[in-house]
Amino acid sequence: MMTAKEYIDSLRKLNTRVYMFGEKIDNWVDHPMIRPSINCVAMTYALAQDPQYEDLMTATSNLTGRKINRFAHLHQSTEDLVKKVKMQRLMGQKTASCFQRCVGMDAFNAVYSTTYEIDEACGTGYHENFKKFLIMVQDEDLTVDGAMTDPKGDRSKAPHQQSDPDMYVHVVERRADGIVVCGAKCHQTGSVNSHWHLFMPTISMGEKDADWAVSFACPSDAEGLYMIYGRQSCDTRKLEEGCSIDVGNAKFGGQEALVVLDHVFIPNEYIFLNGEYQFAGMMVERFAGYHRQSYGGCKVGVGDVVIGAAALAAEYNGVEKASAVKDKLIEMTHLNETLYSCGIACSCEGCPTKAGNYQIDLLLANVCKQNVTRFPYEIVRLAEDIAGGLMVTMPSQKDFESDLPVGREGETIGEICRKYFATREGVSAEERQRVLRFLENMCLGAAAVGYRTESMHGAGSPQAQRIMIARQGDIEGKKKLAKNIAGIQ
Ligand code: SF4
Ligand code: FE
Numbered sequence: 400m401m402t403a404k405e406y407i408d409s410l411r412k413l414n415t416r417v418y419m420f421g422e423k424i425d426n427w428v429d430h431p432m433i434r435p436s437i438n439c440v441a442m443t444y445a446l447a448q449d450p451q452y453e454d455l456m457t458a459t460s461n462l463t464g465r466k467i468n469r470f471a472h473l474h475q476s477t478e479d480l481v482k483k484v485k486m487q488r489l490m491g492q493k494t495a496s497c498f499q500r501c502v503g504m505d506a507f508n509a510v511y512s513t514t515y516e517i518d519e520a521c522g523t524g525y526h527e528n529f530k531k532f533l534i535m536v537q538d539e540d541l542t543v544d545g546a547m548t549d550p551k552g553d554r555s556k557a558p559h560q561q562s563d564p565d566m567y568v569h570v571v572e573r574r575a576d577g578i579v580v581c582g583a584k585c586h587q588t589g590s591v592n593s594h595w596h597l598f599m600p601t602i603s604m605g606e607k608d609a610d611w612a613v614s615f616a617c618p619s620d621a622e623g624l625y626m627i628y629g630r631q632s633c634d635t636r637k638l639e640e641g642c643s644i645d646v647g648n649a650k651f652g653g654q655e656a657l658v659v660l661d662h663v664f665i666p667n668e669y670i671f672l673n674g675e676y677q678f679a680g681m682m683v684e685r686f687a688g689y690h691r692q693s694y695g696g697c698k699v700g701v702g703d704v705v706i707g708a709a710a711l712a713a714e715y716n717g718v719e720k721a722s723a724v725k726d727k728l729i730e731m732t733h734l735n736e737t738l739y740s741c742g743i744a745c746s747c748e749g750c751p752t753k754a755g756n757y758q759i760d761l762l763l764a765n766v767c768k769q770n771v772t773r774f775p776y777e778i779v780r781l782a783e784d785i786a787g788g789l790m791v792t793m794p795s796q797k798d799f800e801s802d803l804p805v806g807r808e809g810e811t812i813g814e815i816c817r818k819y820f821a822t823r824e825g826v827s828a829e830e831r832q833r834v835l836r837f838l839e840n841m842c843l844g845a846a847a848v849g850y851r852t853e854s855m856h857g858a859g860s861p862q863a864q865r866i867m868i869a870r871q872g873d874i875e876g877k878k879k880l881a882k883n884i885a886g887i888q
Contacts, residue, residue, distance in 0.1 A: 400457070400468050401540040402448055403441035410437065410592065413618075416625035417591050417656070424628070427591060431637045433628070436654035439498040440542055440592045442490060443470050455486040460537050461755070462530060467537040470500045473511055473756040480746035480757055484696035488739065491700020495841065497653035497849035499542075499589025501693045506545025506597045507533055508756055509685035510614060514671050515754035517678045525671045526754070532616050532669060536595065544593035544619070546584040546658060547686060549601040558604065558611035568598060568660060569611040570673065577666040578673060580613065586655040588857070590626055593619050596658065600672070603680030612679040614672035615665045623663040629655040631845040644796040644832055647840025653849040684867075685758065690858035691768035692759045695742015698771050701850050702735040702778055705841050709782040711834045716787065717823040727781045734774040741767030762871035765864040772861040775854040779842045790835045790842070793820065799832060 401409065410428050417427045427433050447456040447468045458472040458479065459465070474480050483504070490498045511533065514525035536543055549558075552566030561567070568582030580598075590596065597616045604612045617624065631653075636646050643649040672678060710728055713719045745763035752758050783790065794816055801812035810818075817828040840846045855861065881887075 400447055400466070401444050403445040406441050406444045406540075406542070407437060409594065413594065414620040415591060416620070417628060418625065419628040419630075432634055433591060433654065435496070435637070435648070435650060435652035436499065436589070437592050439494045439496050439651045439653065440500055440589060442494055442651075443468065443498055443500045443542075444540070446489070446493065452489065455482055455489060458482075460534075462534050463537065465538070468540055470504045470542075471507065471533070471537045471540065472504070473508055473533070474749070475755075476757055477747055477749045480692070480749045480759055481743060484692065484739075484742040484746055487693055487696025487742075488700040488703070491697045492703050493700075494651040495648055495701050495704040495837075496651040496846060497588060497697065497853060498651075499544075499592060499654060501697065502545035502588050502690065503536075503543030503593065503597060504545075505686055505689035505693060506543070506547075506599060507536070508689055508758070509545075509682055510597065510599065510671050511756055512752035512754040512758065513678055513682040513685060515752070516681065517672065517675050519753070520678075521675050523673075523675065528668050529671050539594075541594040542589065542592060543595045543597050543616070544587055544590045544658070545686065546587055546590070546596050546598045547601050547683070548585050548587070550583055550585050551601070557608055558602075559607040567601065567608075567611045568613060570613050571610075571662065577664055578613070578615070578670060580615070580660050580663050580665060582660050584658045584660075586629060587626075587658045588653065588655055590619070590656045590658050591628065591654060595619060596624070598660075599682050599686055600679040602683060604676040606676060608679075609674040609676045612672060612674055612676035614670070614682060616669045616671070617663060617665055621663050623661045624658065625661070626656040626658050629657065631848045633840070633844040637845075641800070642796055644799075644829070644836055647836040647838075647844055648846055652845055653853070655848070684761070687859050687863065687867075688759055688761045688764045691764040691771075691864065692742055692745050694771040694854065694858055695738050695740075695745065695764075695767040698775055698850065698854055699735055699739040699742065701841075701846075702731075702738070702775060705778055705782050705838070705850070706731045706735060708834050708838050708841070709785045712786045712790075712831075712838060715822050715826045715831050715834065724785060727785055731778045731781050734778055738767065738770055738774055741770055761867065765867040765871070768858055769861060769864040769868065771854045772864070775850055779847075779851060782838055783842050786835055786838045786842075789820070789831075790839045793832060793835060796832070799828065 417424045446452045458469045460467045514529045518526045549567040552561045558567035565582045570578045572579035599614045713724045745759040748760035749757045799816045820828045
């Protein structure tokens with residue numbers, strides 16, 4: 400397994416094409432807006448080296464028998480599924496961010512089981528292709544972006560009906576040695592920080608969509624592949640000097656980008672679906688199911704930090720004993736642990752796929768994610784309530800540190816800030832500044848991308864879960880129960 404440093408060094412060896420603010424970014428590894436997201440992924444490597452987290456962060460590969468990072472593991476039991484959620488909660492607690500590497504893990508598990516069933520039905524050789532690819536990923540301890548979300552153009556039209564065929568990733572040429580693909584994937588979490596990309600379709604498809612029913616892997620710096628970095632709320636604070644407190648979380652952050660495939664050649668050995676349109680939906684459903692389980696871990700870990708920060712803000716203001724504050728913290732904890740309960744429940748109720756790896760209970764995973772589209776918003780509302788308005792009105796770090804005299808007796812801007820933003824004894828103005836800026840970042844700054852909007856739309860928007868809940872909820876079975884008790888024939 401790689402160390403955190405080896406992971407960061409390995410990124411420098413890639414020729415990944417990254418664009419931001421209309422320019423090509425050559426040294427993206429050290430770019431102040433990108434680096435926090437790299438630090439996050441690096442934590443998936445660092446914690447795997449730490450003996451106290453070995454049980455959660457590592458696993459034994461069913462393919463090779465070797466010890467691997469759990470982020471590259473195929474779940475072999477419900478216990479593995481539970482450990483996955485616990486690992487994600489731990490990672491959320493350590494970074495207060497989206498740590499990005501889960502999309503690859505969830506894609507591995509979905510593509511592994513789906514390729515087995517495609518081969519069984521169609522006599523193809525995708526499963527062997529995929530196993531070879533995954534052994535490389537496990538042995539080299541690579542980070543892989545599981546890439547699903549196409550731009551989708553006109554949502555009322557199927558892929559083959561779009562006026563621009565690139566609205567969904569598709570095959571433009573079939574050769575004896577492989578395929579050439581075009582298209583793009585939107586808001587790709589961790590794409591710049593990944594060594595490889597694993598592409599999957601984004602919706603169920605019909606016969607006419609066969610050219611769009613395609614799954615494959617390619618290196619992040621493949622010829623014809625490039626990324627346009629997504630910006631986040633308040634992101635340019637990271638570019639300001641002497642602004643580390645104002646940033647809120649100077650070390651960690653999330654990342655999304657638009658990934659473009661402009662006539663990228665994919666050799667046969669890296670193809671996992673190529674025209675078998677009947678299986679596009681299975682791949683989508685399984686990946687989405689795993690990622691909806693994931694949110695019962697990662698968002699809970701981040702929630703732990705938000706709750707802790709709100710409690711600190713209350714303590715610093717001297718109101719921590721107020722019953723109203725205590726009750727708000729109880730409510731936040733209740734909501735957060737409800738999400739965790741869903742993540743654990745869908746894992747415990749998992750079952751083996753035909754390929755042998757374990758899948759979560761799909762209904763419970765969708766319930767988990769549906770709750771995630773709501774509860775973090777309420778947790779954040781309560782955090783803002785406890786924090787008070789100062790969270791968004793406080794002068795800058797530079798003001799707090801300024802030596803410019805402004806008062807009648809020569810008091811500096813810094814002294815005036817520290818005087819008026821002082822609070823209870825034993826708490827410095829800087830500590831208060833730090834905790835409030837952290838909450839600002841979580842509630843409406845760059846980190847709100849991961850904690851709020853990603854909770855809404857990541858792993859599928861709320862309606863996508865409601866469709867699955869409708870499909871899995873067995874209303875007919877429930878009607879029978881009612882008829883039986885009520886004595887209706
Ligand atoms: Fe992992 Fe959560 Fe980020 Fe998805 S949103 S990649 S599950 S941390
Ligand atoms: Fe996500």
